[in-house]
Amino acid sequence: MKINQFFILFLVIVCWQEAASQHISTNEYSALRGIPQIIHYNRNDFHADPQFWSVCEGQDGVLYFGNNDGAIIFDGEQWQKVSLPNNSSIRCLAADKSGNIYAGGFNEFGLIKRDLTGQYFYSSIKDSLKFTDPKLENLWQVHILDNLIVYRSFSKLITIAGKKITKLPAGSNFIRSFVIDGQYYVQDQFEGIYKLNKEKLKLELVISSEKLYGEEIIAAFPAEKTKTWLGIGITGKVLEINLETKTSTVLRELFDPHQINRVECALEAKEGTYYVGTISSGIITLNKKGDILNDVDTYNDLQDQSVLNLFQTNQGNIWALLNNGLDCITANSPVRTIFEGASLYDVHIKKNEVYLATNQGVFYSEDVSKVPPKFSKVKGLEGQGWSLQEYEGDILAAHDKGLFEIKKNRITQISNITGVWKVIPIHEKEGYYLVATYGGLFLLSKSADKWMVHNKIEGFDESTRDILESKSPGTYWVCHGYKGVFRIKINDNYTKLISLEHFTTQNGFAFPYSINVFEWNNEIVFTSNQGIYQYKADDNQFIPYKPLNSVLDSTKNTRTLFQHLDKSWFVQDDEAGFFYNSDHTIEKGYFLQFKGAFNRGMECIIPLDSQKVLLGTKTGLYLFDLTYKNSHQQSNTLITSVSYKSDQTDQYLPISPESRIQLPYNTASFSIKFAAPEMQNDADIQYAYKLENIDKKWSSWQLDAHKEYAHLRPGKYTFKVKSRSLLGTVGNTSSLNFEIMPLWYQTKWMMLVYVILGTSLILITIRLVKRKINKENAKTRAEAARDKKLLELELEQLRLQAEKDKINKDKVLLEEDVLYKSKELANYTMMLVKKKDIFSEIRDDILELRRYVKNEISKKKIQNMYKKLNQHAIGEEYMHVFETNFEQVHHDFFTSLKTHYPDLSQRELRLCAFIKMNLTNKEISPLLNISVRGVETARYRLRKKMDLEHDANLTEYLESIDYEKA
Incomplete structure (x- = not known):
C-alpha cells in the first residue's frame, strides 16, 4: 500500500x-512568515505639503488626512484638498457614527462636508456655537464619545454636546489624550492622567505624574490583566499602569540607552498587535505583553523613518503618517x-x-x-x-x-x-x-x-x-x-x-x-x-x-x-x-x-x-x-464626481442615484469619476462600466477610475460601474441616471405639434394623392387605349413586314430558280444545236453513201432513211422558243443594260446575258449560230461599245449592272 x-x-x-x-x-x-507590502504616496500624488498629523475614515471608506495645507481627502483614486478659512494646518480629525468628519486647526474647528456634486468643503461650527477664544491656538486631538465631542489643545479641553460648548482649562499643559473602553483620558504634563466625567464634564485624577516616572504617555491600551494598561512612553519606556494601585512599572525600554530617539505615536491593531511609530526608527511592533515582535528594520522600506501618526482602516490596513509623505502598510492583505x-x-x-x-x-x-x-x-x-x-x-x-x-x-x-x-x-x-x-x-x-x-x-x-x-x-x-x-x-x-x-x-x-x-x-x-x-x-x-x-x-x-x-x-x-x-x-x-x-x-x-x-x-x-476574509465580501463602488463641459467650462452636477440628472443639449463631453474607498490599497482596483442604450456589454476591466463620453445624442441614459480588487474583493454596482436635454424643437411639446402637423399634412396629402390618382387613372386609361391602338398598328405593320419579307424571300428563290432555268434552257438549246448538227452530218453521210451503193434495194432502203431524217429534221423553231423565253427570264437585265447602252443590238444584248451566265465562248457560239472566233470578235466589239479597259473583267461588270438593277 x-x-x-x-x-x-x-x-x-x-x-x-x-x-x-x-x-x-x-x-x-x-x-x-513574511512582511506586508508597503505602498508609498508622495507630494506628486496628493499635491500638498508632505507633513501629516492626523487621519480618520468616513463610513464610506474615504480617508481624511490632516496636513499643513488643510485636509487631504483620498477616496482610493482621487485626492482633494480642503483648506481652513485661516489657511492653518489641520492637526486633528475624527469621524462619528453619523458620518460627520470633525476637524481642528489653529483657533478653528468645524466639519468637513461633501456637497451634492461630490466636492468637499469645510464648514466652521464656531459661529453657530457662538464660541470665541483668542487664545485657543492649535487643537491637537479630537475624540468622539457617543454624543460628546472633545477637542484638546495645550491649554484647555473644549467639549461639545449638541449646542452646548464647555471649556476645561489645563493645570499646566494637556500633552496627550486617548480613549479606553469608552472613557476619555487626558494627561496633564505635570499633574498626571485625568479621566473626564462625561455627565458632570469634570476631570478626575487617575494617576499622578510622579507615578509615571515623569513619562509622557503617547498611548495607553488595555492590558491582559484587568484594570491594567499598557502605556507607551515618549522615551520608549513600556509601562504597565495599574489603575487600582495607581502605580506603574517599566516593563522594558524600546530604545538603546545611547540611541537618540523617541516615540511619536502608537496604535493597537485589530489582531491585537501594537504598532509604535518613532521619530527616527520607523515602526516597531509589540505583542500584548509589550515584547518586540520583529527586528527594528522590518519596516525599513518606509519612505521616511519619522512616523508622526498611525491609523488602521476598517479594512485592516495600517497608514503611517510621515514627516515626509504617506505610507500604507497592507497589513490586511493575504500576501506577505x-x-x-x-x-x-x-x-x-x-x-x-x-x-x-x-x-x-x-x-x-x-x-x-x-x-x-x-x-x-x-x-x-x-x-x-x-x-x-x-x-x-x-x-x-x-x-x-x-x-x-x-x-x-x-x-x-x-x-x-x-x-x-x-x-x-x-x-x-x-x-x-x-x-x-x-x-x-x-x-x-x-x-x-x-x-x-x-x-x-x-x-x-x-x-x-x-x-x-x-x-x-x-x-x-x-x-x-x-x-x-x-x-x-x-x-x-x-x-x-x-x-x-x-x-x-x-x-x-x-x-x-x-x-x-x-x-x-x-x-x-x-x-x-x-x-x-x-x-x-x-x-x-x-x-x-x-x-x-x-x-x-x-x-x-x-x-x-x-x-x-x-x-x-x-x-x-x-x-x-x-x-x-x-x-x-x-x-x-x-x-x-x-x-x-x-x-x-x-x-x-x-x-x-x-x-x-x-x-x-x-x-x-x-x-x-487563502483564508483572506475579505476575498468574497462586497464593497461599495461610489460615483464620486459628475461633470460636463459646456462652452469650454467644466460644470459639476449633483450626484443622485435616485433622480435623473439633466444635461443641456450643448454638452460637449460628459465625465464620470468613481472609486471604491473600502478597497483602497487592497491591491490595484479595476473597474468595468456600461452605458445602457449605448453599450451592449460591460467594458473590460481597467485601472482608470473615470469615464468620459463625448457628443451624446439627446435621450435618457443609465451609467453603471462595478469594481474589483486584484485580491478578489468585489464591489457592488452603482448606477447614475442622466438625460441629455433636446433642443427646443426636440421637446415633447414640439413633438406633439409635429404629430398634429404631420397628421394634418398626411390627411391633406392623402386627399391630394387620391385626386391625383383619379386624374392619373383617367389619363392612364386614355393612354392605355391609345397604346392599344398603336399596338394594333404595330402588329399590322409587323404582319405586313412579315408578308413583305416572305415575298422578298420568294422573289429571291424565284430569281435563283429563273437563273437555274435559264441555264437549263441554254443547255437544252445547245443540246438541240448539237443534235441538229449531228442530223445534218448523218444526212450528208447518207447522201454520200447513196452514191456508192449500186443495189437498188439498198438504195431504196437508204432513200427511206433519208426521208425519215428529213421528216424528223430539227428546224429553227427551238431557237425562237429559246430567244422568247430567254428574253422573258432576263427582261430586267436587258432593260437595265439598254438603259446604260441603248445602242446595243439584240444579238449583243443576248451575248451580254450569256456572258453574265458564265458561258464559255464555245458554249455561246452555237447559241448565236456563229463560230468561236466570231464570239471573240463580238465580245471585243461589245467591250468597245461599253468603253471598258482592256484588263477589266466583262463578266464582273455585267454582274454589277445586274446588282444596280436589284
Missing part, C-alpha cells in the same frame, strides 16, 4: 516546482513578502532552513522564523539556478553550471555535466535517478554517501526539462517547447534508448509548440494552446481530454497543472488559479495581481497546505494566505 502511495505521489511530480513542494512539511513552514530582488524558480525548506533557486543564483537562510528571513547568496552558485530537490537526506541543486549538493551555504559539484534542469527518481530502480539536462539524460545514484553520475543515456540529445515517467517501466514522455512530444523507452541498464517516437501535428495536435505534460487524476495529460489532450495508444492519437477542457478554458495555454490536497493548481496565459477537485469551482481572483509576473514555462507555485501557498515570480517570493 505504501509503495502504491509513493508511486502516485511520484506521478504528481510534473515539473521541478511541483517536486519542490513535496519537500515541505507542516512543521517546516509553520514558522515561515518573503524575498525580493530576483526571479524565483524553486523553493526548498528543510527544518529551519530555506533555499531559493533564482536567476541570480541560489540563496540560503538559516532561520525561517525571522520576519522576513535573511537570505545570503550561496557562493559558487551564482547565475541561473533551476530547481532544488531533496533525495536521501541531501539537497540537490540543478543549476546552469551543473548539478550540486548543498549543505547550508557549502556546495559540492557532482560530476562535470552542465546545464541541469532537475533530478527525478527512477521508480523501477530504487536508489537511481535521472538527471534532466539541456542535452539529454544522465544516470545518477548515491554510493558510500557520495553522489555519482554513471553515464549518459545514449540516443536522445534533446532538452529534457519537461519530462514525466509513464506507467510503463522505463518509458518517459518528454515535451519540447518547439519540437513537439517525444516518447522514449530506455533499456533495463539505463544506458541507451531502445525506442524513440516523435509526435508533432500528424497525431492530433494542431501545432507542435508549447506542449507540456502533466499528471492529473492518475491520467497523463498534455496541455497546448488548443486545449488539453490525452494519448490513445490504440489509435496512436492525441485526443481532447474532456474532464479538464470542461473546467479550464481550452483557448488558453495551460502551462502548469498539478493537484495538491483538495485543489488542482494551474497557470493559464500568465494567470494563476486553482479549482476544487470536488466541484471544479475555479478561483483566480486571489492572484490577479500576479498576472504576467510568473516565469513563463517555469512557474513556481508551491502549496504548503490547503490554506497557504508560496508564489515565486519575476520579482521575488510571496506567501499567500
